[in-house]
Amino acid sequence: xxxxxxxxxxxxxxxxxxxxxxxxxxxxxxxNSEFSSAEVCVLLEIGQTENCTSKxxxxxxxxxxxxxxxxxxxxxxxxxxxxKRSEKDGxxxxxxxxxxxxxxxxxxxxxxxxxxxxxxxxxxEKNKKGLLEGMKMIEDALADSLLLFKKKPKLAKQTER
Amino acid sequence: xxxxxxxxxxxxxxxxxxxxxxxxxxxxxxxNSEFSSAEVCVLLEIGQTENCTSKxxxxxxxxxxxxxxxxxxxxxxxxxxxxKRSEKDGxxxxxxxxxxxxxxxxxxxxxxxxxxxxxxxxxxEKNKKGLLEGMKMIEDALADSLLLFKKKPKLAKQTER
DNA sequence: TTATTTTAGTTGACTTTATCAAATAAAGTC
DNA sequence: GACTTTATTTGATAAAGTCAACTAAAATAA
Numbered sequence: 195x196x197x198x199x200x201x202x203x204x205x206x207x208x209x210x211x212x213x214x215x216x217x218x219x220x221x222x223x224x225x226n227s228e229f230s231s232a233e234v235c236v237l238l239e240i241g242q243t244e245n246c247t248s249k250x251x252x253x254x255x256x257x258x259x260x261x262x263x264x265x266x267x268x269x270x271x272x273x274x275x276x277x278k279r280s281e282k283d284g285x286x287x288x289x290x291x292x293x294x295x296x297x298x299x300x301x302x303x304x305x306x307x308x309x310x311x312x313x314x315x316x317x318x319e320k321n322k323k324g325l326l327e328g329m330k331m332i333e334d335a336l337a338d339s340l341l342l343f344k345k346k347p348k349l350a351k352q353t354e355r
Numbered sequence: 356x357x358x359x360x361x362x363x364x365x366x367x368x369x370x371x372x373x374x375x376x377x378x379x380x381x382x383x384x385x386x387n388s389e390f391s392s393a394e395v396c397v398l399l400e401i402g403q404t405e406n407c408t409s410k411x412x413x414x415x416x417x418x419x420x421x422x423x424x425x426x427x428x429x430x431x432x433x434x435x436x437x438x439k440r441s442e443k444d445g446x447x448x449x450x451x452x453x454x455x456x457x458x459x460x461x462x463x464x465x466x467x468x469x470x471x472x473x474x475x476x477x478x479x480e481k482n483k484k485g486l487l488e489g490m491k492m493i494e495d496a497l498a499d500s501l502l503l504f505k506k507k508p509k510l511a512k513q514t515e516r
Numbered sequence: 517t518t519a520t521t522t523t524a525g526t527t528g529a530c531t532t533t534a535t536c537a538a539a540t541a542a543a544g545t546c
Numbered sequence: 547g548a549c550t551t552t553a554t555t556t557g558a559t560a561a562a563g564t565c566a567a568c569t570a571a572a573a574t575a576a
Binding site: 208210216306311313314316317328329330331332335339 | 374
Binding site: 420428444446 | 524
């Protein structure tokens with residue numbers, strides 16, 4: 195009793211190729227910016243995380259803590275991020291955006307919007323609607339699966355060559 | 356006369372975050388393999404390109420020719436790819452998969468399928484259907500935009516810090 | 517024809533990005 | 547108070563990617 199609808203796997207493969215291109219285009223705002231993509235991720239995440247610490251960032255962004263530490267240090271050096279030692283726990287530091295960091299992030303988001311604008315400007319109303327609906331359908335369909343594998347342990351790197 | 360439907364930009368942002376996670380999960384087959392992602396891209400592209408040359412690869416994958424050259428060399432060393440000098444044009448070489456390369460690619464695709472399987476195994480029929488439909492809607496909506504920016508010249512890297 | 521320019525691919529030198537293990541120092545536990 | 551765990555940093559290195567110079571073949575023009 196295999197499904198009747200067209201084979202899912204090739205369709206997903208196809209969509210992945212397609213949407214990776216879209217993402218590549220939309221992320222040009224990062225490439226065109228003065229920041230590395232690690233820096234943008236960190237900036238974004240600090241911007242939207244309450245009582246943000248290095249630990250939280252590492253978990254959320256799945257980033258190596260060493261690499262993260264250096265990335266933060268670079269952002270600090272440019273006065274975009276500052277840290278304040280926790281009073282309850284002297285091992286950890288709260289990270290926040292400085293005024294300047296906030297501005298930079300805001301400008302980045304404007305560029306991102308602009309990029310999305312390029313993508314969608316010429317769309318007819320019916321395509322905009324289709325896009326919205328399509329995104330919603332995918333999110334609804336996969337929401338549970340996403341949760342599932344987020345909980346699963348990460349697979350280990352296998353063979354060495 | 357701004358659109359009536361919910362704001363497109365935040366919805367796209369949201370979906371991008373969501374689907375990047377999905378892609379991250381689905382691409383674990385690469386991370387878990389013995390190949391670098393550049394190697395996988397090249398292997399895949401050679402596998403599906405007629406009369407494949409380095410030039411074609413570089414254009415299609417937007418890869419630096421130097422990096423590409425070394426990537427191919429590595430694949431050659433492992434007997435996955437071979438080249439044959441063109442008779443009409445001694446500057447270029449046709450690239451093809453060896454038996455072994457073909458096998459490796461096949462195995463990679465099996466792993467990729469498996470990964471997609473993990474994602475979709477638990478989906479109810481109605482969600483599978485929704486997923487398919489959603490993908491189709493997005494592709495239809497954005498097909499033209501994608502063509503458009505694929506033709507546009509690539510933006511240059513801007514300021515130095 | 518041969519001199520000049522363009523094209524395909526390679527190589528060397530280098531930068532950026534990322535990983536991993538050891539070190540540091542504060543907290544928590546027995 | 548000794549031992550362990552936890553948060554973060556640092557050093558050493560590896561992997562990924564970029565760029566310009568180079569080689570050799572083709573195409574073009576004098």
